[in-house]
Amino acid sequence: MGTHDPGNMGTGVPASEQISCAKEDPQVYCPEETGSTKDVQVTDCKSPEDSRPQKETDCCNPEDSGQLMASYEGKAMGYQVPPFGWRICLAHEFTEKRKPFQANNVSLSNMIKHIGMGLRYLQWWYRKTQVEKKTPFIDMINSVPLRQIYGCPLGGIGGGTITRGWRGQFCRWQLNPGMYQHRTVIADQFTVCLRREGQTVYQQVLSLERPSVLRTWNWGLCGYFAFYHALYPRAWTVYQLPGQNVTLTCRQITPILPHDYQDSSLPVGVFVWDVENEGDEALDVSIMFSMRNGLGGGDDAPGGLWNEPFCLERSGETVRGLLLHHPTLPNPYTMAVAARVTADTTVTHITAFDPDSTGQQVWQDLLQDGQLDSPTGQSTPTQKGVGIAGAVCVSSKLRPRGQCRLEFSLAWDMPRIMFGAKGQVHYRRYTRFFGQDGDAAPALSHYALCRYAEWEERISAWQSPVLDDRSLPAWYKSALFNELYFLADGGTVWLEVLEDSLPEELGRNMCHLRPTLRDYGRFGYLEGQEYRMYNTYDVHFYASFALIMLWPKLELSLQYDMALATLREDLTRRRYLMSGVMAPVKRRNVIPHDIGDPDDEPWLRVNAYLIHDTADWKDLNLKFVLQVYRDYYLTGDQNFLKDMWPVCLAVMESEMKFDKDHDGLIENGGYADQTYDGWVTTGPSAYCGGLWLAAVAVMVQMAALCGAQDIQDKFSSILSRGQEAYERLLWNGRYYNYDSSSRPQSRSVMSDQCAGQWFLKACGLGEGDTEVFPTQHVVRALQTIFELNVQAFAGGAMGAVNGMQPHGVPDKSSVQSDEVWVGVVYGLAATMIQELLPSGFCLWVIVISSTCWELLEGKDSTASIYPVEMALQRVPS
Numbered sequence: 001m002g003t004h005d006p007g008n009m010g011t012g013v014p015a016s017e018q019i020s021c022a023k024e025d026p027q028v029y030c031p032e033e034t035g036s037t038k039d040v041q042v043t044d045c046k047s048p049e050d051s052r053p054q055k056e057t058d059c060c061n062p063e064d065s066g067q068l069m070a071s072y073e074g075k076a077m078g079y080q081v082p083p084f085g086w087r088i089c090l091a092h093e094f095t096e097k098r099k100p101f102q103a104n105n106v107s108l109s110n111m112i113k114h115i116g117m118g119l120r121y122l123q124w125w126y127r128k129t130q131v132e133k134k135t136p137f138i139d140m141i142n143s144v145p146l147r148q149i150y151g152c153p154l155g156g157i158g159g160g161t162i163t164r165g166w167r168g169q170f171c172r173w174q175l176n177p178g179m180y181q182h183r184t185v186i187a188d189q190f191t192v193c194l195r196r197e198g199q200t201v202y203q204q205v206l207s208l209e210r211p212s213v214l215r216t217w218n219w220g221l222c223g224y225f226a227f228y229h230a231l232y233p234r235a236w237t238v239y240q241l242p243g244q245n246v247t248l249t250c251r252q253i254t255p256i257l258p259h260d261y262q263d264s265s266l267p268v269g270v271f272v273w274d275v276e277n278e279g280d281e282a283l284d285v286s287i288m289f290s291m292r293n294g295l296g297g298g299d300d301a302p303g304g305l306w307n308e309p310f311c312l313e314r315s316g317e318t319v320r321g322l323l324l325h326h327p328t329l330p331n332p333y334t335m336a337v338a339a340r341v342t343a344d345t346t347v348t349h350i351t352a353f354d355p356d357s358t359g360q361q362v363w364q365d366l367l368q369d370g371q372l373d374s375p376t377g378q379s380t381p382t383q384k385g386v387g388i389a390g391a392v393c394v395s396s397k398l399r400p401r402g403q404c405r406l407e408f409s410l411a412w413d414m415p416r417i418m419f420g421a422k423g424q425v426h427y428r429r430y431t432r433f434f435g436q437d438g439d440a441a442p443a444l445s446h447y448a449l450c451r452y453a454e455w456e457e458r459i460s461a462w463q464s465p466v467l468d469d470r471s472l473p474a475w476y477k478s479a480l481f482n483e484l485y486f487l488a489d490g491g492t493v494w495l496e497v498l499e500d501s502l503p504e505e506l507g508r509n510m511c512h513l514r515p516t517l518r519d520y521g522r523f524g525y526l527e528g529q530e531y532r533m534y535n536t537y538d539v540h541f542y543a544s545f546a547l548i549m550l551w552p553k554l555e556l557s558l559q560y561d562m563a564l565a566t567l568r569e570d571l572t573r574r575r576y577l578m579s580g581v582m583a584p585v586k587r588r589n590v591i592p593h594d595i596g597d598p599d600d601e602p603w604l605r606v607n608a609y610l611i612h613d614t615a616d617w618k619d620l621n622l623k624f625v626l627q628v629y630r631d632y633y634l635t636g637d638q639n640f641l642k643d644m645w646p647v648c649l650a651v652m653e654s655e656m657k658f659d660k661d662h663d664g665l666i667e668n669g670g671y672a673d674q675t676y677d678g679w680v681t682t683g684p685s686a687y688c689g690g691l692w693l694a695a696v697a698v699m700v701q702m703a704a705l706c707g708a709q710d711i712q713d714k715f716s717s718i719l720s721r722g723q724e725a726y727e728r729l730l731w732n733g734r735y736y737n738y739d740s741s742s743r744p745q746s747r748s749v750m751s752d753q754c755a756g757q758w759f760l761k762a763c764g765l766g767e768g769d770t771e772v773f774p775t776q777h778v779v780r781a782l783q784t785i786f787e788l789n790v791q792a793f794a795g796g797a798m799g800a801v802n803g804m805q806p807h808g809v810p811d812k813s814s815v816q817s818d819e820v821w822v823g824v825v826y827g828l829a830a831t832m833i834q835e836l837l838p839s840g841f842c843l844w845v846i847v848i849s850s851t852c853w854e855l856l857e858g859k860d861s862t863a864s865i866y867p868v869e870m871a872l873q874r875v876p877s
Contacts, residue, residue, distance in 0.1 A: 068092055074225040078238035079249035079274035079403070084467050084477045085231035090167050090208060091223030100143035110815050114678075117611070120577045124610075134420065135179075137532045137597045137608045144182055144530055151228060152235040153485055154269030156255050157551075158429050158494020158523065160414060162269070164252065166228040167208055168237060173295060176331050177417050177426075178491035178598025180529055186211045187292040187355035187389045190271075193370045194244060195284040200367050202244050206237075214359035232256070232482045233459065245279030248287075255448075255455045256488060258462055258550040261520055263455065265429040265494050267413070268448040273406040275398060283398040286370040287406050290362070290391035291337045292355045293324040293382075300387060302328060307351050307390045308378035310336075312442045319409075319446045320347040322390040330422050333414035336441035339394045340407040340449040346395045348372040352379035355389035362391060370395050407452075411444040417493075420599030429494035429521045466869075479865050484546060486862055490525035491532065491598060494554075497522050503564070510643040513560045520553040522561060524595060524602060527862060533594035533608045536862075537562060538675035541623040542823030543862035544630075545762075545870050552635050559631060559640075562624065563647045565592045565606050576613050579671070583613040589650040591620040612677055618658055618666055618688040619674040621651035622695040626759045629698040633763045638705075645706050652699060652715075655692070664721030665729070666692045668739060672814075676802070679814040683740030684729045686753035690736070690773070693722050694756030697765060697772045723772060735781040738803065738811075748811040751789045751800040752824045754778055754831050761834040762870060775835075782832055799825040822863035830871035 072089040106114075121140065128136050149171060155161040163172035170188040173181045186209065194202040203218055206226075210219045222242070229236040233256035239248040253270040255263040275285050293307060294300035304327055311320045321338025339347045348371040353362050365372050372393045382388050394406040415431045415438055418424065427436050434440035434447075467477050497517040527536035535558055548555040570585040586592055586607050593614040596602025607614065614620060625648045632641040658666035666688060668674070668681035674688055681688065696719045703712035730736040738748040757773050760766030767775065789800040792808045799820045803811030811817040 069227060071224055072227050074227075074238075074240035074242075076225075076238055076240040076247040078229075078236055078247065079251075079276060081229050081236045081238060081249065082231055082467070084474055085229050086478050086482055087227060087229045088166055089223065090221070090226040090228060090237075094148050098146050098148075100146055106815055107812060110678075110812075114578075114815075116580060117578045120575065120580060124575075124577060135532075135599055137599070138530065144180075147182075152230050152232050152252060152254070152482075153489040154252065154254055154410060155412075155488060156264050156266045156268065156430070157488045157554075158265055158492050158521075159267030160412060161489040161492070162410070162412075163489060164235075166230070167223070168206055168228075169209070174489065174491055175333060175412065175414060177419060177493045178524075178526060178532060178534070178602075179420070180491070181295055181297065183295050183297060184209075185292050185295055186213055187290055189290050190250070190273075191217070191288040191290065191366065192239075192241070192248060193286040193288065193366050194241075194246060195286075195370045196281055200370065202241065203363075203367055204241075206239060206248075213356050216358045216360040216363050218363075230482055231463070231478065232485050233488075234456070245277065246283070246285070247276045247278065249274045249276075253452050253455060253459075254488070255451075256484065257455060257458050259552075260458075261551070261553060262433055263451065264551070265433075266411075266444060266448065267428075267430060268409060268411040268444050270448050270452040271408040271410070272452070273394075273408070274403060275396075275406065276403045277398045277401060280400045282400055284370050284395060285398050285404065285406075286366065286393050286395040287408070288366055288372070288391050288393040289337055289339075289408050289410075290389060291322075291324065291335065291410070292387060292389040293335065294326050294328075294387070296355070296387055299326070299328050300382075301385055303382045303384040303386060304328075305388050306379050306381045307388060309349055309351055309374070309376070310338075310442050312446045314446055315450075317446065317450050319442070319449055320349070321392050321409075321442075321445060322349055322351065323441055324388075324390060330418045331414055331416070332438065333412055334438060334441045336409070336411040336413070336445045337390065337392045338409045338411070338442075338445035338449065339392050340409075344396050344404065345406060346371065347392065348374045348395070349390065349392045351375050351377075351390055352388050353390070355387045366393065407449055409445045409448045411441050411448060413438055413441040413444060415440065419601050420597070421601040421605075423601050424604065426493075427496045429496060432496060432521075476865070476868075480869055483864055484550075486543075486864070487525065487546060487551075489529075490862060491529060491534075492525045493523070493534075493598075495522045495524075509646055510560065510563065512639045512643055513564070516553070516557055516560055516640075520557050522603070523547075523554040523558050525862065526598075527594070532597055532599065534598065534602045535562070535595040536609070537591055537593060537620055538617075538623060539823060539862055541619075541627065541675075542827055542867070543864045544627060545866035546864040548631055548634055549866055549870060552631070555631055556635070556637065556640055559624075559628060559644065561595060561603065562591060563644060565595060565603075566590065566624070566647055566651060568606075570605070570607075574610060577611045578677075579612070581613065583615070587615040589654045590615045591624045591651055593617070593620065612672065616669060617673050617675075618655075618668055618681075619691055621655045622688070622691040624648070624651055625695040625698055626691070626756075626763075629702060630759060630763050632702075641702065641705060645702060645708075648699065648702065649711070652695065655695075663725040664696075664718045664723075665689055665725040670741075676814075676816050678816045679803070681739045682743070682746075684725065685739040686730055686736035686750055687738075687755060689722075689726050689730065690753060690756030691759075692756075693719065693726060693772050694760050694766075696722060697760060697770065698763065701765065701770070719772070727774070727777070731777055733780075734806075735784040736777075743813070745803070745805075745811055745813040745817070747806055748803040748813075748817065749784060749788050749806060751785050751802055751804075751828055753785070754781060755827060758827050758831040758834065758867070761831070762867070778831075779835055779837060782828075782835060782837060785828065786832075793820075800828055826863065826865050826867050830867040833868065833871040833875055836875070 068088040071091040128134050149165040151164050151166040153161040153163040160175040165171045169184045171184040190206045205217050205219050208221050208223050225240040233254040235252040237250045251272040255266055257264045273287050293305045306325050308323050310323050318341040319338050324335040326333050341347050350372045396404045398404050415436045417426050524534035527533050569588040572585045573582045575582050592606040593609045596606050597608035628644045665684050667683045668685050670682045672680050696715050699715040735749050736753045738750050739746050757778050788804040793801040801810050803817035805811050
C-alpha cells in the first residue's frame with residue numbers, strides 16, 4: 001500500500017488503484033519503550049474504583065481497548081479473533097519514552113554505598129568481555145535498548161524461540177540456548193498479491209518498514225487499517241486492505257499445551273491465513289513467506305549457507321517448502337519454511353535470492369502471475385560475507401463473497417547444542433520424537449501443519465473456562481495466558497538426560513531421580529533475558545506456580561536438579577562483587593542461587609551469580625523446603641516427597657546456624673542476604689523470619705508423613721519458640737517490622753512480609769491446627785500494606801511498592817525498597833484472596849490491575865500471575 005516511485009518499486013499497479021496512507025508516515029515511529037506480550041490488558045489501567053470485577057464487556061469497544069486501538073480506522077474485526085487478549089493498532093505510537101535502568105537512576109547516597117561494588121564490577125566486566133571474550137551474565141554497561149515492539153514468540157518449550165513483533169517483524173531470536181539476538185531481519189516478511197481477471201491489481205509487503213534493502217518491494221503498509229491481538233500461545237493480525245474489499249487474518253499458533261510433554265517441546269510455529277473477499281468479483285490471492293537464511297550477522301559471515309526445496313507426503317497430506325541450512329558451528333541448524341498443499345491451493349517457491357539486493361527478481365516473479373518459478377535443486381553455498389534468502393508462496397482462488405485458507409509453518413531443527421563453554425553436547429527434548437540427526441525439519445513442518453487444528457482444540461479447552469468466566473475482568477484473562485510466554489521465551493532449554501550423566505553417589509538416595517529426569521528431561525529458564533542465570537531459585541519461588549500447575553513433571557524435574565546441586569560443592573574460590581570477600585563458588589548442603597550461565601556450562605558449574613556469596617543467604621534453603629511441600633501437596637507424589645526429605649533435612653540443618661540465640665527464629669546478617677540483594681537486613685526480620693517459620697511448620701508436616709516422630713517433635717519445639725519470638729520482636733500492632741535493627745528503616749512496611757503465610761495457605765496449611773501467624777495479625781498487616789504500599793504509592797496506580805515508611809513515604813534506603821516487583825505483587829494479591837479480606841475480591845483486582853503499568857515498563861522476566869489463579873481456585877464461590 002502507498003504511492004511510490006514506479007521506477008523504483010516496479011509494482012505494475014496503476015496509480016489510480018493504489019491507496020495512500022492518509023495519516024503521517026508511520027515509519028517515523030522509533031520506540032524506545034520496553035514491553036512484550038506479557039504486558040497485557042485489554043483495558044487501560046484505570047483508577048481503583050474503575051477496576052472492580054464487572055460483567056463481561058466487548059473488548060473491541062474503544063473505551064475498553066483504550067489508547068492502543070485509538071488509531072484504528074478499519075471496520076474489519078478479523079476472522080474468529082477472540083474478544084479477550086492484548087490488542088493494538090499497528091499505527092499506534094507509544095508516547096512515553098523509556099530507557100534502561102542506569103547509574104543516574106540511583107540516588108547519590110545509594111551510589112556512595114556501592115562504590116566498592118561498582119569498581120569491582122568494572123574490573124570483572126573488563127576481564128570477562130576483553131580477556132575471556134564472554135558476555136557478562138548481567139551487563140550493566142551495554143543494556144539492551146528498551147523497545148516496545150515484541151509480540152508472541154514462536155516455538156514450544158526448550159527448543160529455541162523466534163519472537164514476532166506486534167507489527168509483524170521477526171525481531172528477537174533465541175536459537176543458541178539462552179543467548180538472545182535482538183535483530184529485525186528485513187527479508188523475513190509476508191507479502192500479499194491480489195489478481196483479478198489475470199492481472200495483478202495489488203501487491204504489498206505486510207510491513208510498515210521502509211528499509212534500504214529490497215527497495216523494489218512495495219513497503220510502507222498503512223498501519224491504521226490493521227491491528228494485532230495476542231492471547232498466548234496464539235496471536236492474530238488483521239489487515240483490512242482499503243480499496244480491495246479484502247480482509248486478511250493471520251493466526252499464529254505455537255504448541256504450548258498444558259500437561260503435554262511431547263508436542264509442547266517442538267520448535268515450530270504455524271501461520272494460518274484466512275482471506276475474506278467482501279467484494280462481488282472473483283480473486284486470485286497469493287501469500288508469499290520470505291525468510292533469510294540466518295540473521296545477517298556474524299554467524300552468517302563465514303559463508304557456506306545453502307537452501308533447497310523439499311516435498312514430504314505422508315498419510316495423504318503433502319507439505320512443500322524450503323530448507324535453509326545454516327551449518328555454522330558450534331550449533332548448526334536447518335530452518336524450514338513450508339506450506340500445506342490442498343486441493344484448492346498451489347505451493348511454489350524461489351530457492352535463493354540476495355536479501356541485501358534490491359529484490360527485483362523475486363518481486364517481479366510474484367507480480368507476473370502470483371506464483372514463484374519453483375526451480376529444482378539446491379542453491380550454491382554462499383561465499384564469505386554473502387547473504388541468501390528464499391521464499392514460499394501459496395495461491396488460491398477466491399469466489400465473490402467467499403473465503404479461503406492458506407497455511408504456512410516455520411520450523412527449526414537444532415538438535416545438538418553446546419553451551420558457551422563448548423564442553424558438553426546436549427540434545428533437545430524434541431529429538432526424542434524426531435531424531436538427533438539434524439534432518440527433522442521436513443517432518444516437523446509436516447507434523448505441525450497436520451496437527452495444528454488439534455492443538456487449537458486443546459488450547460481452547462484449556463483457556464475457555466477462564467475466558468467464559470463472567471466474574472473475571474478482561475485484563476486478568478489476558479494476563480493469565482499472555483504472561484506464560486516466558487516459559488518458552490525465557491532462554492528456555494528442555495534437554496534429554498543421558499543415563500550415564502547422573503552421578504551415582506549423589507543420586508542413590510533419590511530413587512526416582514533417574515526415572516524422572518530420564519522420562520521428562522531437564523528444564524531450565526532464565527531469571528530474565530538480561531539476567532542470564534538458569535533457574536534462579538529465589539525468584540522461581542514466585543514464578544513456579546505456573547510450572548507446577550501446568551507442567552508439574554517439569555517442576556519436579558527442576559527440583560531434582562536443585563537437590564542434586566545442593567549435595568554438591570565447588571570449593572573454587574572467587575571474589576564476590578558486593579563485599580570483595582574471597583569465598584567458594586558453592587558449599588555443600590545449601591541451595592544454589594542458580595543452576596548456571598548459558599554462556600558457560602550450566603548444571604556442571606552452578607552459581608553464575610557472584611554479587612553475594614549466597615551460601616549465607618537466609619531465604620534460599622527455606623524456599624526449597626516450602627516448594628517441595630507445595631509440589632507434593634499439588635501432585636500427591638509420595639515418591640517425590642520421600643526423595644526430597646533427606647535434602648530438606650540437610651538444608652534445614654544448614655539453616656539452623658542462623659539462629660544464633662537459639663530462640664527458634666533465625667537472624668539476618670546485617671547485609672542484603674536474601675532475594676532483595678540491595679536491601680540490608682539485620683537481625684530477626686519479617687520476610688526471612690516469616691519464611692523460616694513457614695518452612696519449620698512444613699517440616700513438621702513432612703516429618704509426620706515420613707514417619708519421623710523424633711524430627712517432628714524437634715521442629716514442633718522450634719516452631720513454638722520461633723512463633724513467640726517473631727511476634728514479640730516484630731509485631732507492632734499494625735504490621736511486622738522490616739527487621740530488628742536500630743535504623744529508622746527497621747519499621748518500614750514491607751509488601752512481602754506475609755510470604756510465609758502465602759505459601760502455607762497454598763499448601764493447605766496456615767489455619768486452624770496448623771496456624772503459624774495469628775490470623776488477626778495477618779489480616780491487619782495486609783490492610784496496612786494495602787493502605788500504605790498500594791494506595792499511598794503513586795496514587796494507587798502502580799501496585800505495591802516493596803517498602804513504605806509508616807508515615808506514608810517510600811523507603812529509599814536502598815535501590816530496591818522503592819521499587820515495585822511484579823512477582824511480589826502477585827504473591828501479595830494471592831495472600832489477600834486466601835485470607836478472604838472484607839471486599840477482598842475488589843482489593844486484589846485493584847492491586848493487580850494497577851500493576852499493569854509496571855508490567856508495561858518492566859523487563860522480560862519470570863513474573864507470573866498463576867499464584868493468583870491458584871488462590872482463586874480455592875476461594876469458595
